[in-house]
Amino acid sequence: MKPKTINISYWVVTDLFVLGMLQSGIVELIPTEGSKQLMDMLGYPQYLNTILGVAKILGAIALVQPKFQTIKEWA
Numbered sequence: 001m002k003p004k005t006i007n008i009s010y011w012v013v014t015d016l017f018v019l020g021m022l023q024s025g026i027v028e029l030i031p032t033e034g035s036k037q038l039m040d041m042l043g044y045p046q047y048l049n050t051i052l053g054v055a056k057i058l059g060a061i062a063l064v065q066p067k068f069q070t071i072k073e074w075a
Contacts, residue, residue: 022056022057025057029050029057
């Protein structure tokens, strides 16, 4: 495959993954009755949804930023 094709494929897959992470992070930041019941059923505290939502959004941002490669590796 040509390098241009590989680059385009990489960004398409990365963007789809990032969009999924953003959607998931936003949903976790919105408190719903279902998410509260699920966290109670699993035995986790309610504030864990907020922590996970923020972490997913920051991870998605880290994946698309081009400057800090180490942060991208950690995400």
